[in-house]
Amino acid sequence: MSIVDKPSTEILGAEDVSRAITRIAHEIIERNTDLSSVVIVGMQTGGTWIAERLCEAIERITGGTRVPLGAVDISMYRDDYSLRPIVLSAPTEIPVDLTERRVVLVDDVLFTGRTVRAALEALNDYGRPRAVQLAVMVDRGHRELPIRPDYVGKNIPTHPTDEVAVGSNGVFVSSESEAV
Amino acid sequence: MKHLLSTHSLSVDDIVGILDVADHMTEINSRSVAKVPALRGKTVASVFFEDSTRTRLSFESAAKRLSADTMTFSASSSSVNKGESLRDTIETLSAMGVDAFVVRHKSSGAPQAITQWTNASIINAGDGWHQHPTQALLDAYTITRSFGTKDSLKGRSIAIVGDIKHSRVARSDIDVFTRLGAQVVLVAPPTLLPHDIATWGVTTCGSIDEVVGSVDVLYMLRMQFERMDSGVIPGLGEYTARFALTPTRAAKLSPHALVMHPGPMNRGIEMVVDPSDLPGSRILQQVTNGVSVRMAVLFTILGSGATATLQQGVDA
Numbered sequence: 001m002s003i004v005d006k007p008s009t010e011i012l013g014a015e016d017v018s019r020a021i022t023r024i025a026h027e028i029i030e031r032n033t034d035l036s037s038v039v040i041v042g043m044q045t046g047g048t049w050i051a052e053r054l055c056e057a058i059e060r061i062t063g064g065t066r067v068p069l070g071a072v073d074i075s076m077y078r079d080d081y082s083l084r085p086i087v088l089s090a091p092t093e094i095p096v097d098l099t100e101r102r103v104v105l106v107d108d109v110l111f112t113g114r115t116v117r118a119a120l121e122a123l124n125d126y127g128r129p130r131a132v133q134l135a136v137m138v139d140r141g142h143r144e145l146p147i148r149p150d151y152v153g154k155n156i157p158t159h160p161t162d163e164v165a166v167g168s169n170g171v172f173v174s175s176e177s178e179a180v
Numbered sequence: 181m182k183h184l185l186s187t188h189s190l191s192v193d194d195i196v197g198i199l200d201v202a203d204h205m206t207e208i209n210s211r212s213v214a215k216v217p218a219l220r221g222k223t224v225a226s227v228f229f230e231d232s233t234r235t236r237l238s239f240e241s242a243a244k245r246l247s248a249d250t251m252t253f254s255a256s257s258s259s260v261n262k263g264e265s266l267r268d269t270i271e272t273l274s275a276m277g278v279d280a281f282v283v284r285h286k287s288s289g290a291p292q293a294i295t296q297w298t299n300a301s302i303i304n305a306g307d308g309w310h311q312h313p314t315q316a317l318l319d320a321y322t323i324t325r326s327f328g329t330k331d332s333l334k335g336r337s338i339a340i341v342g343d344i345k346h347s348r349v350a351r352s353d354i355d356v357f358t359r360l361g362a363q364v365v366l367v368a369p370p371t372l373l374p375h376d377i378a379t380w381g382v383t384t385c386g387s388i389d390e391v392v393g394s395v396d397v398l399y400m401l402r403m404q405f406e407r408m409d410s411g412v413i414p415g416l417g418e419y420t421a422r423f424a425l426t427p428t429r430a431a432k433l434s435p436h437a438l439v440m441h442p443g444p445m446n447r448g449i450e451m452v453v454d455p456s457d458l459p460g461s462r463i464l465q466q467v468t469n470g471v472s473v474r475m476a477v478l479f480t481i482l483g484s485g486a487t488a489t490l491q492q493g494v495d496a
Contacts, residue, residue: 073204076218076246076479088200091207125213 011156012171017137020153021050024135025057027151032102035065037130039101043119044073044089046108049168050137054106070094072105077118098127104151108166110136113147137166181481183302185291186311187355195356196331199321201476202469208245209472219248222482225273226282228305229255229266229290234443234467235305235314239282242474248482251278266290267297274298279482283307301481309346309407315442316352318473320360322466323397326438334361339391341367341423342401342450345374346408349442350401354382365391367423371412388423393432400425400441400450416449426452438462 012020032038035058042051048071055069073092105119116134123129135151140158158164158173165172181194190198208216224243226236236252243250253273255261260269270281280301283291288310291302306312323338324330338357344350344366357364364382366373367390377384385391392398403419413419425439430453433439439461445451455461 076204076208076216076483088204091204093207121217125211125215127212 008165008172008174010170010172011138012154014169017153017166017168017170018053020137021053022057022061024151024153025054025061028054028104028133028135029058029061031133031150034102035062035067037100037102038104039068039070039094039096039098040104040106041070041072041094041123043105043107043115044071044092046166047106048090050108050135051106053168054104054135068095070096072119072122074115074118074122077122079114079118092122092126094126098123098129100130101127103129103132104135105132106135108137109164110134110139110147110149110152111142111164113143113145116147117145138164138171140164183291183295184313184477184481185295185302185304187313187316187352188311190313190356192359195317195320195360198317198473198476198480199324199331201479202317202321202472205242205245205472205475205479206469208475209468215245215247217247218479218483219243219246222248222279223251223277224248224280224282224478224482225251225253225278225300226305227253227269227273227284229260229283229285230306232284232305234470235284235312236282238467238470239303239305239314239474239478242471242478245471246475246478246483248279248478251276266294270294270297274300280478303477303481306348308348310348310351312348312352312442314470314474314477315349316356317477318466318470319353319399319440319442320356321473322440322462322469323357323438324360325469326462326465327396332361333357336362336396337365337394338362338397338399339365339367339385339388339395340399340401341388341425343372343403343408344368344377344401345372345412346404347401353399354380358382365395367391369413369419369423388425388429392429393434395437396434397438397440398425398433400439400445402442402444403446403449420449420452424450424452427457429453430458433458433460436460440466443467 040051040055042048051069055067059066071093073089075088103123133150136149137153139149139152139155142160161176163174208214226239228236240250278300280303282303282305283294284305285307288308290307291304295302304311304313323333340350354364358381366382366384367388437460439458441463455463
């Protein structure tokens with residue numbers, strides 16, 4: 001944590017976040033005509049609540065279609081484990097064999113893309129999906145790998161040192177103060 | 181955590197933390213592809229100066245499932261037979277680049293001594309009568325997960341039966357079980373109890389029949405003939421009559437009680453009953469859990485980024 005004061009700006013409110021989730025749910029339904037092959041997988045721990053809300057939204061919109069919901073912990077697949085300590089989040093829970101499934105991977109913020117790379121490697125250990133799509137609440141840019149999202153809540157231009165916080169109460173960006 | 185030499189150096193939080201990590205490892209072990217890249221590029225050397233089946237192979241498969249490279253050294257087929265010392269052996273292996281040594285030795289304290297001769301992490305896989313910390317962790321894991329109590333053994337009664345005196349497993353288990361809140365009772369002839377038993381915070385009992393009907397866990401130890409001076413027990417027949425788990429005694433166990441054994445079993449001596457006939461037997465589960473718990477230990481020591489890669493040159 002920086003001791004420098006970081007003023008925080010609200011980019012999306014709680015309502016906006018709910019609307020974004022509903023819109024992404026519609027897009028998932030539209031893009032995947034055969035919903036029975038879809039599995040929603042949230043990334044531990046920031047993406048899991050969004051994945052749950054997406055499942056609920058899909059069920060509401062379709063009038064009762066439940067798509068399987070999973071969670072993936074990528075801490076043992078990171079490429080930077082020799083650089084920083086690994087903190088284990090909650091364990092992975094994949095309810096179905098992913099072979100031939102369409103997986104919608106869900107995270108809160110897409111930044112360098114390294115977490116997504118690790119998640120793709122982790123998913124492959126649970127079977128070979130037919131396709132993997134990526135849904136994120138915020139795309140903040142600064143990719144270091146050739147990864148792009150299929151569904152985005154909001155594109156937010158940021159500085160690499162900014163911090164982006166995503167919750168059901170909204171999306172907030174805090175920047176280093178100018179007086180550093 | 182740099183080394184794992186003894187259960188005494190672990191706080192209760194450390195123990196609970198390792199058991200939580202072991203849950204992650206159990207999930208990995210349950211998959212069709214039971215392997216993650218977490219320790220890619222790390223080298224784990226098992227250095228065994230005493231015979232072992234399960235501990236050595238358990239550590240090796242744990243290291244492999246985390247994608248570490250493994251080297252195996254067994255004293256019986258090495259230059260130890262040409263007179264190479266423990267120190268020279270360790271320094272030689274270190275010079276090849278080792279991140280962690282898994283050490284078993286007949287002398288208590290050997291793993292501690294080795295820490296002076298290498299920058300690598302040392303994991304004690306059993307030293308003399310002293311300690312076998314990963315066994316205690318896997319036993320605690322097996323009991324807590326069997327009872328669904330997650331991280332506590334509060335209020336559980338655990339009887340450890342047999343050769344306490346020569347047992348590093350008993351010393352490690354007693355420390356971990358009591359600190360997690362269990363009541364431990366030792367069941368053994370007086371000649372197989374250590375002299376300072378009064379200071380261990382446990383009760384003792386001279387007959388298995390007194391405890392078998394009431395305990396939550398019956399932990400049978402192996403008679404360690406290789407460590408015994410002659411004359412510690414009057415005869416095997418008498419030992420078996422008073423301390424072995426027989427079908428008659430097994431019938432008196434509570435329905436929820438677990439039966440455990442660190443292996444290898446002496447069938448017909450301390451285990452007269454076939455464990456596959458005991459619904460409460462967790463003996464094979466202990467072996468399965470051993471891999472998860474050792475993965476958790478290796479990951480905690482090597483995977484946190486805290487351990488610098490060994491750069492010790494021969495002329496350092």
